[in-house]
C-alpha cells in the first residue's frame with residue numbers, strides 16, 4: 001500500500017501530461033474522470049445498458065479513459081457505419097490485446113483476437129473454405145439434422161412421463177448441449193453432451209471455465225501494474241487454465257492424426273486441416289489448427305444457444321406469436337407429415353422474423369467484439385488516436401427510438417415491412433465490416449432448424465402466470481439472468497401421427513384436406529381414395545409390380561399415390577415411361593429417393609445407385625464406365641468370366657458323373673449365384689470371397705433393401721425408432737463398411753502381388769494417389785458396393801428364370817442346343833463370349849426372359865428434382881417415380897400374346913422398330929455391358 005501511493009502520483013502525473021498533450025486533439029466528449037483509473041469506476045454490469053445510459057448525456061460517440069487505455073463508445077447506427085465501413089474499416093479492423101488472449105488464445109493469434117493482417121486473412125480464408133463454404137455446410141447438414149432429432153427425442157422422453165399434462169423442461173442445458181454437439185461434431189467428429197464419460201465431463205467444464213474467464217473487464221488489461229503484481233491471482237489462474245485447454249486441444253489433434261482412416265474422423269475440420277498440414281507443414285502448424293478449433297468452439301456454440309434461449313423466452317411471453325409460427329410450420333412442413341428440414345427455413349418467413357426480432361432485442365454479443373485502431377484517424381469531426389479500443393453498442397442501436405418504432409416491444413412483423421428492407425444498417429447482431437461474423441450463415445441454419453423443430457413438435461407454455469423474467473445476466477455472450485424453464489407437452493403433430501396410424505383423428509384429417517385444397521389447383525395424375533396420414537400405403541401388397549398393375553387397370557397408365565408424407569407417381573405404359581424418362585424430362589427425374597437405408601448403409605445416399613443427379617453422380621458414372629465397363633477393361637476381365645464358367649460346368653459335371661447314365665437333381669440357385677458373385681468379386685477385388693461372412697452380408701442387405709420402411713414415409717417413426725430399424729441398420733451399415741474397408745486396406749498393403757494387380761480396387765487406388773481429394777476411400781467403397789449388388793444379384797436371378805423357362809419349353813431348349821451345335825460344338829470346343837453375337841436365338845431367349853421376368857420389375861425408383869409438367873399432369877418436386885417395367889412388358893396393346901414365352905418375337909420385323917417398350921436398358925443401368 002505504501003509503495004502504491006507514490007506510484008499513483010507518478011502515474012497521475014503522466015496521465016495529466018498526456019491529457020495536456022492530447023488537448024489539441026478533438027477527441028469525442030468524455031465525462032469527468034479520476035486520475036489513474038480514468039472512467040473505470042463508471043463501468044457497471046450489464047455494460048451495454050450502462051454505456052447506453054452514459055450516451056444519453058454524452059451523445060452517440062463518446063470517449064472513456066480506462067486506466068491507461070483510451071476507448072471510444074458508439075451507440076448510433078450511422079456512427080457505427082462511419083467507423084466500420086468505407087475508408088475507416090481497415091484502421092479499426094484490429095482487436096485489443098488482452099491478458100486472456102495472451103494465455104488462452106495462443107498469444108492473441110487466433111482468428112477472433114488476431115490483429116488485422118496477412119495472418120488474420122489466412123485464418124479467415126481457411127475458416128471460410130473448411131467450415132463455412134456451401135460445400136462444407138452441405139456436408140455437415142446430416143450432423144445438424146441428427147443433433148436436432150436427438151434434442152427432440154430427449155424432450156419427447158421427458159414429456160412422455162407426463163401423459164396428457166405438460167411437464168417442466170429446463171431448456172438451458174439442453175440447448176447449450178445441442179449447439180456444442182453440433183459444433184464439436186463438425187470440428188472433431190465427437191459429441192460431448194448426452195454422453196456420460198470422463199472426457200465429456202472434462203470438456204463441459206473447460207467450456208464453462210472459458211466463458212467465465214473470458215471478457216474484457218480484467219483490471220490488469222487497463223492497469224498494467226495490476227497484471228504485473230497479479231493481486232487477484234487471475235494471471236496464475238489463466239496460465240493454468242490455458243495449458244489445460246491446450247492439452248485437451250492437442251489431444252484432439254493427436255487422436256485425429258492416429259485415426260484418420262476411421263469413419264468417425266473422416267470428414268471433420270481437424271482431418272481436413274491435417275491434410276493441409278502435410279502439404280504446407282510450415283503454415284498449418286498444430287498451434288494454428290488448435291487455434292482454429294478453439295475459435296469455432298468458442299465463437300460458435302454459446303452465441304447460438306443463448307439466442308435460442310432468448311427466442312424461446314420471447315415466444316413464451318407472446319403466445320400469439322407462438323401460434324403464428326406454429327401455423328406457418330403446419331402449412332409448410334407438418335402438412336406433409338414430416339419434420340422440419342433446413343431447406344424449409346427459406347419458406348418460413350415468420351419464423352425467420354422471430355429469430356431476427358430476438359437478435360434485435362437480445363443480440364448474443366451486445367457490444368460486438370471490441371475493435372482497436374491501428375493508426376491515428378479522423379472519423380467525422382473527431383480525432384481517434386492509434387490504439388483506441390472501439391466499443392460498438394449493438395444492443396443500444398437495436399433499441400434506438402429514432403430507428404425503431406416501439407423499440408422495446410417484441411414485434412416480429414416489423415421485419416416484413418418495406419421500410420425495414422431498406423434499413424439493414426440499423427441491424428448488426430453479427431457486426432459489420434471486415435471483422436463481421438463469418439459464422440452468420442451457419443448460425444442462421446442452426447437457429448431456424450432448431451427453433452422450428454421445437455415449435456413444430458411440442459406445445460410450449462410459461463410456468464405459472466407471471467411473464468418469463470427477461471433480465472440479462474453477466475457474460476461475454478449475453479445470457480438470460482435466470483435459466484429458462486418452460487412447460488411442454490408433445491404437440492398434436494407427434495401424438496396424432498402415431499395415433500392416426502391406428503385410428504385417424506380429425507386434426508390430421510383436417511391437415512390432409514388442407515393439403516388437398518392447397519394442391520387442388522394442380523392437375524395431378526388420378527389417384528384412388530386414400531386415408532388421412534397413411535394415404536394409399538394400405539393398398540400396397542406384395543408383389544408390388546402385380547399390385548400396381550392391377551391398380552392401373554382402373555386408374556390408367558399414369559396414376560399417383562400418397563405414401564405417408566411422400567407423393568409417388570406410378571407409370572405402367574411404355575409411352576408414358578418414355579415421356580417421363582427421356583427427352584426434356586429425363587434430367588428432372590434423374591434423382592433417386594433419399595432413404596434411411598441409403599443414409600446409413602449406402603454412404604449417406606452418395607453411391608452411384610442412390611446418389612442424386614449432378615456432378616458427383618456424373619463423376620461416379622464416368623469412373624464406372626472407364627474402370628469397369630470400357631471395352632478395354634471388359635477384355636481384361638474376360639479370362640475371369642471364362643474361368644468361373646468352366647468352374648461352374650466342372651461342378652455340375654462332377655454331380656452328373658455320380659448318376660452314371662441317369663440324370664441327377666441339381667439345385668441351380670446356389671450354383672448360379674455363386675458363379676455371378678465370384679465373377680464380380682474377382683473383377684472388383686481379385687478374390688473369390690464367397691465365404692460365410694459375405695454370404696451373410698449380402699443376404700442381410702437383400703432383406704433390408706427395398707423401399708418399404710415406414711420411416712421413409714413417416715419421418716416421425718424414424719425419429720423415435722419405435723421398431724429399432726434405424727438402430728439395426730446403423731449397426732449393419734458399420735459392419736458392411738468394415739468389410740469394404742478391409743478389402744481396400746488389403747489392396748493398399750498388397751498392391752504389388754499378382755492377384756491384386758488388375759482389380760478395380762487397385763485401379764481406383766492408383767487414381768487416389770494423383771487425386772486423393774476425389775478418390776477417397778469412401779468413394780472406392782461405394783463403387784465396390786454398387787458393383788457387388790447391381791452386378792451379381794440381378795444376373796443370377798435372370799439366369800435362374802431363363803433356365804426355368806427353358807425347362808418349361810423343351811422345344812425352345814432343343815432349338816438353342818441346335819444353334820449352339822451349329823456355331824460352337826461343330827468346332828469341337830466350348831462356347832466363348834465372342835460366340836454370343838452369332839447365337840441369335842440364344843439372345844432372343846435371354847431377351848424374352850428379361851421381358852417376362854425383369855430382375856428389377858419396378859426399376860429402381862426415381863425422384864423429381866423440380867416441379868414439372870409431364871403430358872397433361874403437374875408433377876411436384878420430390879415426387880417418387882415408379883416405372884412398372886414388368887407391366888409394360890406384359891401390355892397386350894404392345895405385345896402379342898404377352899404372357900406366352902416366345903423368344904421368336906425378338907426376330908420379327910415389328911420388334912426391330914419397337915425397342916421403346918422393353919426396359920432392358922433402363923433396368924440394367926450397369927450390368928448389361930458386363931455380362
Ligand code: HEM
Pocket residue numbers: 111112113124295296299300301303304307363364365368369370371429430431432434435436437438439440442443
Ligand atoms: C447467433 C449466433 C451468432 C452471433 C449473434 C454472432 C455474433 C458475432 C459478432 C457480433 C462478432 C463480432 C463482429 C465484430 O467484431 O464486428 C462475431 C465474430 C465472430 N464469429 Fe460470430 N456470431 C454467432 C455465431 C457464430 C458461429 C456459429 C460461428 C462459427 C461456428 C461464429 C464465428 C465467429 C468468428 C470466428 C468471429 C471472429 C471474426 C473475426 O474476428 O474476424 N459466430 N460473431
